[in-house]
Amino acid sequence: MSTPDPIDAYLRELRRQLRAPRGPRRRILAEVRTHLLEATEAEQRGNNEQPGAAERALARFGRASDTARQFNRLARHRRRVLRRALLPWAAAVMLLMTSLATATVWASHPGTTMRSHTHMPEHHLQSRHCTKHPAIVAHKCPAR
């Protein structure tokens, strides 16, 4: 059965209102299309193929805006859950990278004592202005 025009129009509107990545959006549209086609066929069987079967099937399905709103709410919930799950890992990775960067600075500046875990770029350590960064316990200020 080719897709009737009212169902095509519905799917276009649903696609416009869905806020989902491409893959999930395609799956949603495919499922809804199949449903509406089967519902239309059922209406045709039940009403001796009187006109308006697609419209009746759409009325039973509900408005595209309502369907999209429920899917969009679900997508927002999934993103929140994913962010909460990833946050501890992201913090751990940042801490690890900071520690590695600090260790790299120590290794490349053996005469420098640093108490902080913050990475000081080389140009700062060699600065002629010799700012006493609170994180640096002792460093050699170049002569002006």
Add this chain to the structure above:
Amino acid sequence: MLLAVLSDGPLHGYGVTEELRRRSGGEFDLAEGTIYPALHRLESSGLLVSRWEVVAGRRRRVYALSNSGRRAVEDRRTSWQMFRSAVDAVFAGEALEAG
């Protein structure tokens, strides 16, 4: 209720709405579009699994209970039976035995 409908075997979305309407004698005649977000949510929760099937040349997404979903159906059936017994007893003016 969607989990209960699927406890007898896999169904696609349209099949779920028809089975729900049939079992309830038309009492549960939901806007059919509400089924799909609910099915997706249940799948995200691990209670359902789904796959594509081709039937009569048409692709349909078929849902089935996962092992967790089967346990959830049993738990909810038990809870509902206890609740229903308690309500029936109240309406009948009887006292249920505790526990």
